[in-house]
Amino acid sequence: PLFEPTGRNTAAAVALATLRCLSEYGDSLMLVVPSDHEIATEQQFWRSVENGTAAARAGRLVVFGIKPSQPETGYGYIEVAGEKDGIYDVSRFVEKPDLVTAQSYLTAGNFYWNTGIFLFRASAMRDAFTAFEPEIWKATEIAYQAATSDLSGLYMPLELYAAIPSTSIDYAIMERASHIAMVPAGFRWNDLGSWQSLLDVGPSDNDGNVIVGDVVAIDCENSYIRSDSRLLSAIGLKDVAIVSTADATFVAPVSRSQNVKQIVEQLER
Known part of the structure; x- marks a missing residue:
């Protein structure tokens, strides 16, 4: 390697x-x-x-x-x-x-x-x-x-x-x-460069959500919700990506995945 x-x-x-x-x-x-x-x-x-x-x-x-x-x-x-x-x-x-x-x-x-x-x-x-x-x-x-x-x-x-x-x-x-x-x-x-692609390939529930980690999702649809640390709760969300790690949280509409790079570049600056 x-x-x-x-x-x-x-x-x-x-x-x-x-x-x-x-x-x-x-x-x-x-x-x-x-x-x-x-x-x-x-x-x-x-x-x-x-x-x-x-x-x-x-x-x-x-x-x-x-x-x-x-x-x-x-x-x-x-x-x-x-x-x-x-x-x-x-x-x-x-x-x-x-x-x-x-x-x-x-x-x-x-x-x-x-x-x-x-x-x-x-x-x-x-x-x-x-x-x-x-x-x-x-x-x-x-x-x-x-x-x-x-x-x-x-x-x-x-x-x-x-x-x-x-x-x-x-x-x-x-x-x-x-x-x-x-x-x-x-x-x-x-x-796998968009939240929609992660929804497409991930194991989804009956409402089209992909849930990863310690998550409680109520009345959510077509959303990618992931927690890598503490409990994450979401209610009534549709077409939204939420990713929570130990040191940062990201929230955006699924359709706006192209803007993630802009955030990363801003953080690097």
Whole structure:
């Protein structure tokens, strides 16, 4: 395992894993999978990954896309063009759209939800970093070369790792690289990035609530209510998320999950 002493977003994490792969396993294929996603069909997942290996071995960065079933505004999209042997050419990545735009993507038929799952040769990602984000690559390399290890894994020095520019792999590489390939995902996928998604995948009661921990909920509907410490009581709530931890409490409409990041950024400041 590789241990980050502080979060520097996904570009640093991918650069670090790529360095590790090159030094320990050579120019192997690498698969990047976000940890906060639900993949419910394991066999179909690995079959989809296998479908992308030929393009990845040829040196292309490969992304997996989900054919949209509704005009979802909480996901990023991939626009694709030509197709050969089940592999599509990516025209562009698109940020989370508004409802009208998302509906137009659905109608167009050549847009896919971006799962954020990537497959590539380690050398292809290294070359992309040196072309587009050499500063991130160099800073990560310095931190990696100074790492210490014990039985549990490899540890980066805090001061060196904190010096790596913080940005996402999407902004740093995927939205700038050319000749990216897309494989349609044949697996069930849910980005657990919204309260609604947690309601969709969690064990719900007869009123559509997902209750976690020491909670008393009376006359509540379609709400995500979680307590990690003391008793949490709620009455007459609908479409609301409440999360109570030992040191903080969060309350918001289920539909406003995108604003959580703003709160986190404000707290960090």
